Amino acid sequence: MSAATKKATIVGGGVIGGGWVARFLLNGWDVSIFDPDPQAKRKVGEVLANARRSLPSLYDKAMPTEGKLTFHDTMAEAVAGAIWIQESVPERLDLKHKIHRQIQNHAPADAILGSSTSGFKPSELQDGALRPEQIVVAHPFNPVYLLPLVEFVPSAATPAEVTQRASDLLVSVGMKPLVVRKEIDAHIADRLLEAVWREGLWLIKDGICTTEELDDSIRYGFGLRWAQMGLFETYRIAGGEAGMKHFMAQFGPALEWPWTKLMDVPEFTDELVDLIANQSDTQSGHMSIRELEQLRDDNLVGIMRALKKSGSGAGGTINTHEATLPNPAPVDLPITVHRQVPQSWTDYNGHMNEANYLEASAQATDRFMEMIGCDAAYIAAGNSYFTVENHVRFLDEVHEGDPLIITTQVLQAEGKKMHLFHRLSGADGKLAATVETLLLHMDLNVRGTSLPSDEVARKLRDFADGHAALPIPEGAGRYVGQK
Amino acid sequence: MSAATKKATIVGGGVIGGGWVARFLLNGWDVSIFDPDPQAKRKVGEVLANARRSLPSLYDKAMPTEGKLTFHDTMAEAVAGAIWIQESVPERLDLKHKIHRQIQNHAPADAILGSSTSGFKPSELQDGALRPEQIVVAHPFNPVYLLPLVEFVPSAATPAEVTQRASDLLVSVGMKPLVVRKEIDAHIADRLLEAVWREGLWLIKDGICTTEELDDSIRYGFGLRWAQMGLFETYRIAGGEAGMKHFMAQFGPALEWPWTKLMDVPEFTDELVDLIANQSDTQSGHMSIRELEQLRDDNLVGIMRALKKSGSGAGGTINTHEATLPNPAPVDLPITVHRQVPQSWTDYNGHMNEANYLEASAQATDRFMEMIGCDAAYIAAGNSYFTVENHVRFLDEVHEGDPLIITTQVLQAEGKKMHLFHRLSGADGKLAATVETLLLHMDLNVRGTSLPSDEVARKLRDFADGHAALPIPEGAGRYVGQK
Numbered sequence: 001m002s003a004a005t006k007k008a009t010i011v012g013g014g015v016i017g018g019g020w021v022a023r024f025l026l027n028g029w030d031v032s033i034f035d036p037d038p039q040a041k042r043k044v045g046e047v048l049a050n051a052r053r054s055l056p057s058l059y060d061k062a063m064p065t066e067g068k069l070t071f072h073d074t075m076a077e078a079v080a081g082a083i084w085i086q087e088s089v090p091e092r093l094d095l096k097h098k099i100h101r102q103i104q105n106h107a108p109a110d111a112i113l114g115s116s117t118s119g120f121k122p123s124e125l126q127d128g129a130l131r132p133e134q135i136v137v138a139h140p141f142n143p144v145y146l147l148p149l150v151e152f153v154p155s156a157a158t159p160a161e162v163t164q165r166a167s168d169l170l171v172s173v174g175m176k177p178l179v180v181r182k183e184i185d186a187h188i189a190d191r192l193l194e195a196v197w198r199e200g201l202w203l204i205k206d207g208i209c210t211t212e213e214l215d216d217s218i219r220y221g222f223g224l225r226w227a228q229m230g231l232f233e234t235y236r237i238a239g240g241e242a243g244m245k246h247f248m249a250q251f252g253p254a255l256e257w258p259w260t261k262l263m264d265v266p267e268f269t270d271e272l273v274d275l276i277a278n279q280s281d282t283q284s285g286h287m288s289i290r291e292l293e294q295l296r297d298d299n300l301v302g303i304m305r306a307l308k309k310s311g312s313g314a315g316g317t318i319n320t321h322e323a324t325l326p327n328p329a330p331v332d333l334p335i336t337v338h339r340q341v342p343q344s345w346t347d348y349n350g351h352m353n354e355a356n357y358l359e360a361s362a363q364a365t366d367r368f369m370e371m372i373g374c375d376a377a378y379i380a381a382g383n384s385y386f387t388v389e390n391h392v393r394f395l396d397e398v399h400e401g402d403p404l405i406i407t408t409q410v411l412q413a414e415g416k417k418m419h420l421f422h423r424l425s426g427a428d429g430k431l432a433a434t435v436e437t438l439l440l441h442m443d444l445n446v447r448g449t450s451l452p453s454d455e456v457a458r459k460l461r462d463f464a465d466g467h468a469a470l471p472i473p474e475g476a477g478r479y480v481g482q483k
Numbered sequence: 484m485s486a487a488t489k490k491a492t493i494v495g496g497g498v499i500g501g502g503w504v505a506r507f508l509l510n511g512w513d514v515s516i517f518d519p520d521p522q523a524k525r526k527v528g529e530v531l532a533n534a535r536r537s538l539p540s541l542y543d544k545a546m547p548t549e550g551k552l553t554f555h556d557t558m559a560e561a562v563a564g565a566i567w568i569q570e571s572v573p574e575r576l577d578l579k580h581k582i583h584r585q586i587q588n589h590a591p592a593d594a595i596l597g598s599s600t601s602g603f604k605p606s607e608l609q610d611g612a613l614r615p616e617q618i619v620v621a622h623p624f625n626p627v628y629l630l631p632l633v634e635f636v637p638s639a640a641t642p643a644e645v646t647q648r649a650s651d652l653l654v655s656v657g658m659k660p661l662v663v664r665k666e667i668d669a670h671i672a673d674r675l676l677e678a679v680w681r682e683g684l685w686l687i688k689d690g691i692c693t694t695e696e697l698d699d700s701i702r703y704g705f706g707l708r709w710a711q712m713g714l715f716e717t718y719r720i721a722g723g724e725a726g727m728k729h730f731m732a733q734f735g736p737a738l739e740w741p742w743t744k745l746m747d748v749p750e751f752t753d754e755l756v757d758l759i760a761n762q763s764d765t766q767s768g769h770m771s772i773r774e775l776e777q778l779r780d781d782n783l784v785g786i787m788r789a790l791k792k793s794g795s796g797a798g799g800t801i802n803t804h805e806a807t808l809p810n811p812a813p814v815d816l817p818i819t820v821h822r823q824v825p826q827s828w829t830d831y832n833g834h835m836n837e838a839n840y841l842e843a844s845a846q847a848t849d850r851f852m853e854m855i856g857c858d859a860a861y862i863a864a865g866n867s868y869f870t871v872e873n874h875v876r877f878l879d880e881v882h883e884g885d886p887l888i889i890t891t892q893v894l895q896a897e898g899k900k901m902h903l904f905h906r907l908s909g910a911d912g913k914l915a916a917t918v919e920t921l922l923l924h925m926d927l928n929v930r931g932t933s934l935p936s937d938e939v940a941r942k943l944r945d946f947a948d949g950h951a952a953l954p955i956p957e958g959a960g961r962y963v964g965q966k
Contacts, residue, residue, distance in 0.1 A: 057825030141704040149704030174804035212766035215713025221632030226706035230698025283695035306785030321657040342540030355842035
């Protein structure tokens with residue numbers, strides 16, 4: 001352990017404990033583990049493997065060098081020198097008390113002792129402890145290595161300094177500590193989840209829907225809003241220009257209606273309406289409803305486009321619908337792309353980012369490959385074209401919402417080679433860029449070049465023959481900076 | 484209206500009605516509107532403006548040509564020839580009955596009459612109607628033009644043919660109809676939302692958290708899971724290899740604990756556990772827990788990277804954390820990028836997509852610009868560099884999880900010109916690509932070329948002088964296909 005390296009101790013190496021291990025370790029901390037389970041090494045190893053393939057992908061910079069991971073047979077050895085000790089043992093108060101006693105017998109007095117408990121209040125955990133002020137709730141969400149949220153619950157016995165220091169440390173490993181103002185069973189998020197769980201059990205039990213249909217009612221709808229804004233900011237938008245009070249006037253009465261089997265509802269007083277409307281103003285009042293709508297929509301587009309890749313939930317719906325949209329009809333030069341420029345393709349210069357010119361032209365190449373029979377089935381059978389060289393000229397700016405049309409001309413088609421020239425035009429059909437691209441046919445099994453199938457070669461040849469009469473495009477065969 | 488164009492009538496042009504207008508219109512349908520509100524045109528126009536900037540961005544193909552939008556003073560005129568009529572008037576049963584009567588007096592008998600009601604059952608809407616079999620619940624989610632979910636609730640009086648035809652039409656405009664098996668007040672999603680709303684009101688009223696903190700407890704945590712998987716599939720993963728029964732055994736007892744103020748819980752019988760475990764197997768049993776975890780993680784990375792752009796929720800946490808990660812230290816040639824290749828950058832060929840080579844090299848250019856003082860403040864002040872030409876050589880494959888390092892060499896720095904050469908190396912430091920790029924300094928206010936500031940010019944000159952002794956890199960000054 002170098003002088004600057006921080007050390008965390010993880011007590012209990014299940015899915016949650018393993019997630020904490022990954023969170024600290026991949027952020028450069030040394031991590032020691034105490035868990036008598038003989039399977040602990042394997043289990044932690046599996047979580048770490050998941051974390052290593054995903055967490056660094058969130059960042060456009062390299063993460064710190066991983067710290068050192070050690071397993072220990074004694075608590076004394078495990079906690080020595082730790083500044084954060086995280087307990088993630090099963091949800092039984094007597095067990096947690098026993099483990100905390102063991103930890104406090106050996107741990108540095110100024111280390112934070114966080115419990116991953118879903119339900120217990122910090123005062124319950126502190127009850128009878130050696131140093132109550134050291135014990136807090138730090139409740140994370142699975143997968144701990146990716147999801148930022150930690151509900152950090154202090155009690156009246158917790159010094160403000162401990163809360164501040166713990167929050168800073170959680171932020172330093174990329175997390176979002178949410179300091180809970182008053183302790184309560186199950187904190188905040190799990191209370192919301194428990195309410196949904198209870199209502200969900202009724203719906204399944206009464207045969208209104210299956211588990212899959214219930215999941216669909218979330219992930220194709222409000223789940224996409226909650227991933228970015230949560231409940232109240234979403235409802236603020238629903239209230240429109242009339243604001244949060246209007247929304248509440250509209251939906252407040254539902255508290256009296258049979259819209260859930262869960263009763264014991266709070267009284268819907270003017271005080272409660274004012275409290276919520278004022279808090280909502282503080283939270284979101286710096287943005288107009290129109291600005292909030294556009295932020296929501298940009299986030300929804302970004303989230304749903306991200307889900308297109310896996311086809312999960314709304315991403316699958318888009319893929320299915322997109323397949324029904326017509327491909328551009330072949331004309332003189334085939335139109336291989338016809339689309340609108342999404343906001344997510346624009347950058348700090350206020351125009352389409354250079355990488356997205358290539359994303360669009362790669363799409364044109366994909367479509368052209370399909371047109372010559374190099375389609376998904378052909379690729380699945382072990383054949384494809386790989387790009388070996390590109391030359392891009394950026395001739396005009398393209399902006400959010402502009403139409404984008406790409407035509408594709410075959411410059412050369414010979415053996416393994418396919419040499420294409422894409423013209424990208426934006427608003428008013430003005431030429432925005434050209435992309436000259438050379439591809440080689442590949443055998444995906446040996447990862448080496450090979451000849452295309454007879455059918456692909458024939459279809460490519462047909463295009464090449466058709467285009468042979470066209471002049472070599474201006475800008476083809478050019479090197480960067482050529483006069 | 485051409486022979487092939489379908490027509491929808493929207494009755495009530497508020498936020499929900501306007502969303503339906505956009506959904507149909509942008510999918511090529513003609514849309515007629517009936518709404519006596521003198522503000523209806525303005526309101527629908529505002530929703531349409533939002534929809535036009537976002538909905539087409541979901542797709543990598545152009546959407547159909549928009550249909551024709553008309554406003555009508557009489558119901559008879561509005562509904563003539565419509566195959567779908569959607570009612571979105573305020574949530575009062577007597578009002579809905581009155582409007583449905585008006586609609587049915589004039590509408591084609593075989594048109595679908597969908598109500599956007601959040602709460603009423605279809606049998607309540609059908610009660611006393613002219614043609615009960617024509618009326619169904621089609622409950623959408625705001626923004627209707629982006630979110631796919633429609634809860635489609637038939638009653639016992641609804642012919643199966645109507646449900647099928649309506650579902651097909653909803654799918655054809657990119658939506659996800661969820662056919663609800665048994666009618667119930669508030670259908671499915673709004674029952675879940677109502678449960679959360681009730682628990683949320685308690686939390687705010689009791690001073691446990693503010694509206695913003697409650698939103699944060701969702702959007703930094705389980706909201707990110709729900710956007711892709713919903714409740715039960717997420718819990719299946721939490722149950723781990725031991726499965727859904729194990730999860731339920733673990734959290735079933737919470738039904739008896741004070742984890743929410745909402746009571747009237749269903750009895751936790753073996754039958755209920757079996758019912759849920761079996762449905763979960765049907766839903767997700769084709770994937771192992773490990774596969775589900777990796778799918779979840781890939782989706783989380785995609786969603787959170789999408790949120791990085793706006794900085795909303797978890798995206799903001801990543802941006803804050805990333806800013807604390809060290810930039811690569813300048814060495815002989817400056818390292819301008821050091822990162823890991825995310826899964827989202829890979830394509831159907833199983834390697835990094837060509838567009839992402841340029842995304843990474845654009846990042847290198849950005850970082851180099853920062854190093855010479857062309858940073859966010861400089862750009863905000865109205866100056867920047869625009870890329871005018873790129874040449875990319877793809878030399879080796881790069882795969883998910885590989886490290887990616889880019890060095891940047893200045894080939895030329897003269898007046899407005901900045902000519903750079905990026906070398907991208909992947910696993911084992913093997914050269915994976917080179918990107919030669921020419922940029923021109925721009926005055927962003929006039930969108931024309933200009934000279935850089937003295938400070939930027941001086942810093943760029945320092946790099947250029949330092950690199951002058953280096954040989955011209957192999958591959959520079961090359962045209963596509965050059966021998």
